[in-house]
Amino acid sequence: MIDRRQFMLASAASVGALAGSLPARAEGVPAGYPADYKAILDKARTEGVVSVYTSTDDVQGRPIVEAFQKAYPGIRVDYNDLGTNGAYNRIISEAAAKQVGSDVVWTSAMDLQMVLVQKGLAEAYKSPEMSHLPGWANFSDTLYGTTVEPVGILYNKAQLASLKLPQTRAELLAFMRDNKEALKGKLATFDPEKSGTGFLFFSNDARTRPDTFELVKAFGATEGKTYGSSGAMREKIVSGEHWLAFNVIGSYAIEWAAKNPALGYVLTSDYTAAFSRVANLSKGAPHPNAARLFLDFLLSAAGQSALASAGAPSIRTDVTSGLNLTRLGEMAKGNLKPIPVTAALLEATEPKNRADFFRRWKEALRG
Amino acid sequence: MTDLVVDNVQKWLGGLQILSGASFTAEKGRIVALLGASGSGKTTLLRCIAGLEQPEIGVIRIGGTTVLDDKGKVALPPEQRQIGLVFQSYALWPHRTVFENVAYGLKLRKASATDIKTRVEAILEKLGLGHLAARYPDQLSGGQQQRVAICRALVYEPKVLLLDEPLSNLDAKLREEARFWIRKLILDLKICAIMVTHDQAEALAIADQVLLLKGGSIVQSGTPLDIYSRPETFYAADFMGTNNVLSGRLVGTPGGDAAIDCAGLSLPGTWKDRAAPADPDAVRAVIRMEAISVSPEPSAGSASFDVEGCIYLGEKWEYRLKRGDLRLRAQGHEPLSAAVAHCRIPASATWLYNP
């Protein structure tokens, strides 16, 4: 079993070596970037620091931070894991107090960040890396998708040994209905009321899959439990308290399963949604140039490798360390459905739509 | 009938023996005072009788019942000893009225409500507290609190009443009154009472029998008169009264013409110690202040002293006298105007002891 830490360190080092070789070419300007990028680079060096507001926890964010600092020594990264709501709340509070503290906002709350864009708190910027991204991952040159992370199933192998493991959403539904008694209290899923990510998953499902509330209803009938994070669910699956959790962050599940032989994961082959961690520059950022540098690095091959090696699969197709968009598409049997970074994300945040969703959610849970 | 027997009670605290074999008996209608300086073990002895302390050795019988016997392994808890205890602090329960405080012992003895009411009211009335029954302790004066505490300890007619320094928290005037009425009350009720005090005047005034304690054992026991006028040890003699203490050499024989030589003066005296002289070169004389007669004129057998000063005390004068290294305190009804006075000290009042 590979120790996760060593694994990360090793990959971080290799990524660092790769990134370190890049700036050497054109006086520090990465290959393929316009020549005037040097001006940004120089100013960024003067600024000396980039402040990131994020919901990616420190363990997972560390490789990208280290890779960035290797690539641009002398620029410190102030990395603030505030959670999705925490980041959002702090950004609007600071904007109102005219004391913007963030340079880059990088969270998994695609919808909330779209609201920031809508409120005019994001700065537009054409990244030189844009051409490497799928079209759906860029909203008005302001909000960029940086990862593609499937939504999947995590389960405890020993506990589920006697049952047939569902491989599709349809099978999952049947699995819950058929084993209602055996699975009593043994299932878990994300709680859209407690977690913005959970809300994103289920509201997206509700919009795109007609069977969503059927699934919730079947889940409710097994007296399943809901949690505010994938980590909390992992804890319960590892210990055997729960047997299976669905709609968890699948890329985590893949990594956990690789690390712990007791765990297994499934990406349902008829439909696997995927979300992106999205990034934007803050309007009025205290270090606007370092901010650009960081955003570009997030999207660059080096940055994407670092992310992918830390379990956040690359949104690019040309990054091969860890998982990428292409590989995930294969794993989901061609049915990977990333949530596009578009204004449609705002729909779910409309108070009326939210209320409507939660009403249906609660009804379905109660059965 | 002997209501209390205390036999060879010994108690240690850590390695220190604080009671070393106290024995005495007490009867109905009599008051025994445990008198002693602080640290003499008198309170410990009282608490041993009450059952609040456990002596390691000894027998205690109350009203014919053995409440403590180290050999028979008997050690009744306080509540089974049929005693009443009046605390120095009175220890009135602040959350109960006077009536409830007094009634508590009867309630524990399962007396009927009407019985409780009559008996409590009777005793409160007897001690002049009838109108205070509904008050709380903090609404009473010190003297009233003391009487409530006594009522509370007496109302259920205990075999033995124990009083721990019952007068020490009272004003001087009240205290003198209390000496009288407490004694009268106990005699009236014909109960057996044991009182702890450090105040000799109090012990003499109240008790029928005084036990003088020192270092955890009884030095002398007897009637107040015995204790005051026939002390058998130097400690007892010096503890009681206001004294002149002289150190010197014994001359003559204890049975007959004994005298003490001190500071160049030879004073004829009487050997009072219950033991024979241990070292004739080191004996003590105790002379009660009131035993010395002082006059401006010399008389037969008198010795002359320089007058150092006179102190007016109201009903009398105290004289401070000096002869060489020898100093005396004496008293009289007139101030001394001359520089020299003449003292006469009867041999019967010059008590000689081993130190």
Add this chain to the structure above:
Amino acid sequence: MSLAAQAPRFRATVILTLFAMVAAPAALIIYQSFLSAPFFDESARLSLDAYDFILTDPEFYRALWTTTLYAVGMVVVAVPLGGLLAFLITRTDLKGRGWLEPLVLVPMFLSSIVLAFGYTVAIGPSGFVTIAFRSLFGSAPWSIYTLPGIILIGGLSHVPTVYLYVASAMRRLPSDLEEAARTAGASVWRVSIDVTLPMVLPALVFSAALNLLLGFETFGIPLVLGDPNGILVLTTYIYKVNTIFGAPTYQVMAAVTVFLILITLPLVFVQRRLLRHARRFAAVGGKGARTNLLKLGGTGQAIALSIIGLWLLVSVALPVGGVILRAFVENWGEGVRLSEQLTLANFQRVFELPSLSRGILNTILLAAIGGALAVAFYLLVGLAGHRNHGRTGTLLDYSVLLPRALPGLIVGLAFFWLFLFVPFLVPLRTTLFSLLIAYIIVGLSYGLRIIQATLLQVAPELEESARTAGATTFRTWRDVVIPLVRPGLAGAWAMIMIVFLREYATGVYLMGAGTEVIGSLMVSLLTSGAMDQIAALSFISILLTAIGLTLAMRLGAKIHD
């Protein structure tokens, strides 16, 4: 102007500063609750929408009801048990009570988030103990994620608060009051009921009121243990209401807080009354303070020790043991052999992550240096209120009481805004001072009580003799009071240090990059479910508390008031 005239001015300055520090966050919260949007939002206008929302939200009523049940249940569990423990330890000849006493207080010093986490890993549905029990007996008949389970745990962990008040009342109770009853014919147990119990009743009622208050403001235990079954109390409702809306709903959070204040403020005043009454009540009675211990006898000893042992097992050994074990393993569960899983990886990761290792350092700094600054501040406030019978004295009393009614979470949020929007405070926001100031307010009533108790130990005659000798109030403080209380201040510092070490709610909204603290990091890690790091941090937190406690004992801190 003369020095003598400066004392009132000093008093007024200190007290008004304190009042501003306390009133500003409270006023901001109340103001926010009557707005339609965050107060800094341009669209914000006066409105009752927030109240309208919560008063029509069934979740709110459910949380209110749950909170009430929790608070009352906690009192029902903690008060009798705390009273019993206090009685056994202070009034009987129980064996080993000397070392039992500090042990009994341990749950009080641990942050409830650590405790709650400890319970999940020890006796949760798949905790170490549960699994072991199940493998031995087939099933484990308990569930800590239910409301009764949470109430029981909350109650057990609050036994020390009751113990502290009741034990000190029992120590003050002169033993002759009990002896008088015994000589009057009452047995040991009869005395306990007829004398001891009524005499310590004010302390029992006081600690019940205090626990009721703590119950309404409880956060850590329901946050961790209520999560799996969606059990919400008012504070976790405040914390979660954000997510339910998907956008900041400060006005709703504020409105719930106002409700909470409406519930807790009367409790605070009841406490204040009781405290005054209790003092007067205890002052009556005998002066003989010699304690005579009630003999328990063999069976009594066995029963008493079993009760205490069982309570210690459940309240200390299980959660602390759970945390320690979990900190050193990454995988466990049915069929996993723990001895093969021992690892230091959890700690390695904590020390590798800048934010977490910084959090540990910050917590130590804030507790040690911040604690000292807090003591200095409380001393200033204490002196300003010392023998101050004027109008400012009354204002001080109320300023001290107010923060008691505010949950730490909200104090932190209010200070976050103050540091963001009050110009002269802005430079402090990104420093540890922002947390320190909030901590000082949150710890105010506790810290001040320690300082005041120390100050009151200086006999008035000592001060009066300095005054009559010609010293001004200031000189008297400098030359008499402060030198005399100095040893007490060292103990107070250690106690405040422990309070700051265990604090977790205040920093949740306030901390940022560079100002992380362990407790609040754990709350934020809970959202991402990083249990490995939480376990390691919990372990470190317990370790720091143990060090603080040892230091406190060395410095002779008075845990009893």
